[in-house]
Amino acid sequence: MSGLDALAGTREIASPHDMEQLGDEMGRMLRPGDLVVLTGPLGAGKTTLTRGIAQGLGVRGPVQSPTFVIARTHPSLVGGAPLVHVDAYRLGSPAELDDLDIDFEASVVIVEWGRGMVDGLRDTWWEVELDREWHGRGQDDACYGVAHEAELDADAPRLVTIRRRP
Numbered sequence: 001m002s003g004l005d006a007l008a009g010t011r012e013i014a015s016p017h018d019m020e021q022l023g024d025e026m027g028r029m030l031r032p033g034d035l036v037v038l039t040g041p042l043g044a045g046k047t048t049l050t051r052g053i054a055q056g057l058g059v060r061g062p063v064q065s066p067t068f069v070i071a072r073t074h075p076s077l078v079g080g081a082p083l084v085h086v087d088a089y090r091l092g093s094p095a096e097l098d099d100l101d102i103d104f105e106a107s108v109v110i111v112e113w114g115r116g117m118v119d120g121l122r123d124t125w126w127e128v129e130l131d132r133e134w135h136g137r138g139q140d141d142a143c144y145g146v147a148h149e150a151e152l153d154a155d156a157p158r159l160v161t162i163r164r165r166p
Contacts, residue, residue: 003029004126010161019045019158023052026162030057030108032081035122037114037165040130045158046112049130050085057108059083065112071100073107081108089113094120119166129161 004026013019030036030053038046051063058078066072066087074083084107091097094117102109104122111118118125 004034004162005164007162008164010159013045013158013160015155016045016048019048019160020052020055022160023049023054024056025052027053027056027058027108030081032106032108033104035104035109035111035118035125037118037125037127038110038112038130039115039127041132044130044132045160046130049128049160050083050110050112053108053110054083054085057081057083071102081106083107084109086111087113088117091117094118097121125165127163127165129163131159132156 007022007026007029011022013022026036026049036053038049040046047063047065051061054061054063054074057074057076058080059074059076059082061074063074063083063085064072066085067089070088070090071084071086074085076082084102086097086100086102086109088097088111097111097114097117098121115127
């Protein structure tokens with residue numbers, strides 16, 4: 001398991017650029033066999049963070065959400081591990097993720113919408129939770145998971161929590 005322990009905890013990320021910078025720092029720390037599960041609402045910055053991780057790993061891009069293809073592999077340009085970027089949103093069970101036949105040992109694997117999908121695939125993994133800060137806007141709707149267009153603003157701050165699981 002990699003050295004993301006240095007990044008564990010919660011921090012505020014002010015912009016998409018800062019989210020990519022955090023990802024770049026993470027990417028330079030991740031090693032083959034590392035699994036990172038990204039959790040957060042639509043528009044929270046999961047793919048933006050993954051773009052930064054890809055940059056830090058030195059893999060071929062472009063990195064886009066794999067929603068429709070479910071998984072994309074980005075080979076290394078610097079002789080390192082490939083990045084496997086998975087969108088588990090449309091998967092119905094952990095077995096379907098396992099059916100993708102991902103080489104977890106030789107790759108860095110990022111799974112968006114992966115909470116509850118990776119148990120049993122690895123002994124440990126990194127969970128990164130991303131959340132938009134509301135700053136008093138849409139508080140009533142926020143309780144029900146409904147965001148107004150203003151809250152989907154890419155420049156709104158995010159809270160990012162990194163922790164080792166289980």
